[in-house]
Amino acid sequence: MEDAEPKSPQRRRMSGRASVTxxxxxxxxxxxxxxxxxxxxxxxxxxxxxxxxxxxxxxxxxxxxSQLGRSLAERRHAANGIVFPDLSGPFYAEVVLGYEEVAATLGRSVLILSTQNRESADEMVLDLAGRVDGLAVFGRTVHDDVVAEVVQRGVPVVLMARTEIQGADSVRTENVDAATSVVEHLLAHGHRRMAFLGDPSDSTDVAERWAGFRGALAQAGAEVPERTIRAGFKEDDGARVAAGLVADGLPDVVVCANDELALGLTVALAEQGIQVPGDVAVTGWDDVMAARYAGLTTVRQPMREMGARAARLLDARISGDRSEPRHDVLTTQLVVRRSCGPHPKEAHR
Amino acid sequence: MEDAEPKSPQRRRMSGRASVTxxxxxxxxxxxxxxxxxxxxxxxxxxxxxxxxxxxxxxxxxxxxSQLGRSLAERRHAANGIVFPDLSGPFYAEVVLGYEEVAATLGRSVLILSTQNRESADEMVLDLAGRVDGLAVFGRTVHDDVVAEVVQRGVPVVLMARTEIQGADSVRTENVDAATSVVEHLLAHGHRRMAFLGDPSDSTDVAERWAGFRGALAQAGAEVPERTIRAGFKEDDGARVAAGLVADGLPDVVVCANDELALGLTVALAEQGIQVPGDVAVTGWDDVMAARYAGLTTVRQPMREMGARAARLLDARISGDRSEPRHDVLTTQLVVRRSCGPHPKEAHR
DNA sequence: CGCTCCTTTGGTACCGGTTACATAAACCGG
DNA sequence: CCGGTTTATGTAACCGGTACCAAAGGAGCG
CATH class of the missing domain: 1.10.260.40 (lambda repressor-like DNA-binding domains)
Structure with a gap:
């Protein structure tokens, strides 16, 4: 009736409490x-x-x-992964939040991985892929062939803000139309000479914004700059180019690839006595919280929705959806504030 | 020599590719x-x-x-969890970032869980605890007894920005001294009538800030308010109290429990024609990015360091450290900007 | 030349669950 | 009272690794 003879030689875990099975x-x-x-x-x-x-x-x-025993037997992890470059900045957090929210609702845990230029990023992603039922990958955090490898192993992948890859779903935000709206709005202000701050080779998003920017200018018969002003993504990067901009002669407006660049630039310009929007207009991209307080005209992207969308797409794939890959594009919205100059008629908040 | 007779009745996984073992x-x-x-x-x-x-x-x-097979055999997950209330706002992202960075370096994956008022938060945390080797818990996201249960199960826990619990390490930021610095600085400005915006019952941090605030005022022989102005944590909460504040007669300064409250309040006041710092001074807490652009005087907390510290403490516990629980307190720093009024001599950035 | 000792390798019992298949018990109408 | 179901439970083979223990084959040595 009782559990009598202890036959197994070594019993239980030595450290910590005995786990009951x-x-x-x-x-x-x-x-x-x-x-x-x-x-x-x-x-x-x-x-x-x-x-x-x-x-x-x-x-x-x-x-x-034990979740482990269960997962092994059921051959599923009940967990999803998400890979992003940095998480610093207010931007990625929203994506992760949307993703986590949906995943949790669907009964899946979320594993995060921030690659932040780690040289071992590729391995880390492959390792992560072995711990999840599906993986969301943000931007160009990792090489195409690594993503392909993950897909090839049968782990569903959804790309976010990244060029499409064979066999994977993707979610992006609209860039070209938004860039066009920005340019048109700026033209309506009377601005003509426009510069673009950002590195198109950095990300698909920036490349598209740059393309849309040029397209809209050309369309309007305005002067189209040859190249962008190269910069990274951070406030520092924006600040760094201020001096050069002044030396080369200020344009009417600087369209920046994201808000952090725009904000950094604005501050650096102010330190040189140059006022925004008085002396030069500036616009950003993303509509981070600080943009509101800095009065920055920018483009709002539904980041949380992007994360949520990715989680739902993954869920479908994990549940066996074998249809053609989907490529969703989320719409964006121009947010006009004072950094683009005084507006005669536009609404302003 | 070859693999000949297929004896097992059902072979491999039916859906997806056969996994090789x-x-x-x-x-x-x-x-x-x-x-x-x-x-x-x-x-x-x-x-x-x-x-x-x-x-x-x-x-x-x-x-x-297979990570699963391996983990089961090795009896370790090679993964840590982190639980936080919300992640929205620029604040938590930094904590997660610091945590992830250290955990990744130590070869552990990171599972995140955002409880955001989900009624099932308790279960979710318990479930999470079953998937990790250690767990970091931020703020009062979950009931004490749930944390105790996790500890009791033998999963190391480190608390962040939360009152201590028997058997768990903790990491907090310093609040009382910081509140004292804030008050002293404000007194030096000549401000006397001070109000405190925030709900001490919301979190240990707020409670300590409130206590420090009162203590410093009393120490200085200044007027000590009976109670705080109750509010949550968001910009909206700050905005909501603006009208009441005006109606009751403005104090010299409103010390807010965090930056979002302070910023929301400032904007709402401006809409009523009340200028900060001209008509009333305002201070915040956290030093989020927007605070810089809004010129908000605030207290900077080393959020990233807090996450990193938590990850290291957990690592030690997981590695078998059986010493007494540690309770680390990180130092904070007053950041003076223009929202507290014109400063005769102080440095200003 | 026989006998240890060491290096490599194989066999197999775990880790902690799930589940197909077999078996036993209970129920049911004729 | 009996064969046929239906329901409840037990047995054991997985899931995919790790690691203990024993065995095989050389090498070194008296």
Whole structure:
């Protein structure tokens, strides 16, 4: 009746508390492990009285089923991954938030990985891929062939803000139309000489914004700059180019690839006595919180929605959806504030 | 010599690609699984020529060891969890970033969970605890007894910005001294009637700030308000109290529990024609990016360091550190900007 | 030349669950 | 009272690795 002879040589985990397993529960309740397992998953046919005994044993032993054992047997991780470059800045956090929210609702945990220029990023992504049922990858955090490898291993992948890859879904935000809106708005202000700050080779998004920018200028018959002013993504990068901009002669407006650049630039210009929008107009991209307080005209992107969308796409794939890859494009919105100059008629908040 | 008779009735996974296991590799290389396992982990004693054969087989079969199988056998997840309330706002992202960075360096993946008032938060945390080797918990995201339960199960826990719990490490930021600095600075400005915006019952941090605030005022012989102006944590909450503040007669300064409150309040006041700092001074807490652009005087907290610290503490515990729980307190720094009024001598950036 | 000792390798029992299949008990109408 | 279902439970084979223990084959040595 009791658990008598201790036969296994080494017993339990040496450090920490002994973890109680499903077999302990079974013995304690006087049933088989199969029955305990059934009782555990609720659904099945177990006699009420038996279930009661099992529940009592579980309670008494403070048993918690091991996620590992379960996942191994079920051959699913019940977890999704998300890879992004940096997370610093207010931008990525929103994406992760949207992603986590949906994933959690769907009963999946979320594993995050920030590659931040780590040289071992590729391996880390491959490792991560081995721990999840699906993976969302933001921007160009990792080489195409690594993504391909992950896909090839049968792990569903959804790309965010990145050029499409064979066999993977993707979610992006609209860039060309938005750039056109920005340019048109600036033209309406009377601005003509426009510069673009950002590095198109940095990301698909920037490349598209630059293309849209040029296109709109050409369309309007305005002067189209040869090249962008190269810069990274941070406030520092924006600040760094201020001096050169002044030396080369200020344009009417600087369209920046993101808000941080625009804000950094604005501050650096002010330190040289140059006022925005008085002496030069500036626009950004993303509509981060600071943009509101700095009065920066920018383009709002539905970041949270992007994360949520990615999580839902992944869920569908994991659930067996074998249809053609989808490529969603989310719409963006011009947000006009004072950094682009005084506006005669536009709404201003 | 070959793999001949297929005896197992159902073969492989039905959906998706067949996953190749260590036994496939063993058969292919003509060795035992033990040898493959050894070769895999590098370190062991395997004859170079054998290792070569195994590597070839691995390569050829495109074999990737299953993290699940490995974790189950090794009885470790090689993953840490982090639980926080919201992640929205620029604040938590920094914590997560610091945490992830250290955890990744230590070879641990990071699972995130945002509780955001989900009613099922408790279960979710318990579930998460079953998937990790250690857990960081931010603020009062979850009930004390749930944390206790996790600790009781033998999962190391480190609390962040939260009152201590028996058996768990904790990391906090300093609040009382900081509040004192804020008050002293404001007194030096000549401000006397000070109000405090925030809800001390919301978090330990706010409670301590409020206590420090009162203490410093009392110390200086200044008027000590009876109670705080209750509010949440968001810009909206700050905006909501503006009208009441005006109606009740403006104090000299409003010390806010965080930057978002301060910023929301400032904007709402401006809409009523009240200028900061001209008509009333305002200070915040956290030093988020927007605070810089809004010229908000605030207290900077080393959020990234807090995350990093938590990850390191957890690592030590997971590695078997059985010493007394540690309770680290990180120092904070007053950041003076223009929202507290014109400063005769102070440095200003 | 026989006997230790060491290096490599194989066999196999785990880790902690799930589940197909077999079996036993209970129910049911004829 | 009996064969046929239906329901409840047990047995054992997985899932995919790790690691202990034993065995095989040389090498070194008296």
């Amino acid at each position: 499903i077999r302990d529960v079974a013995r304690h309740a006087g049933v088989s492990v199969a029955t305990v397992s059934r009782a555990l998953r609720g659904s099945d046919l177990v006699h009420p009285s038996t279930r009661e005994r099992v529940d009592a044993a579980i309670e008494e032993l403070r048993f918690t089923p | 260590i036994r496939d590799v063993a058969r292919h290389a003509g060795v035992s699984v033990a040898t493959v396992s050894r070769a895999l982990r590098g370190s062991d004693l395997v004859h170079p020529s054998t290792r070569e054969r195994v590597d070839a087989a691995i390569e050829e079969l495109r074999f990737t060891p």
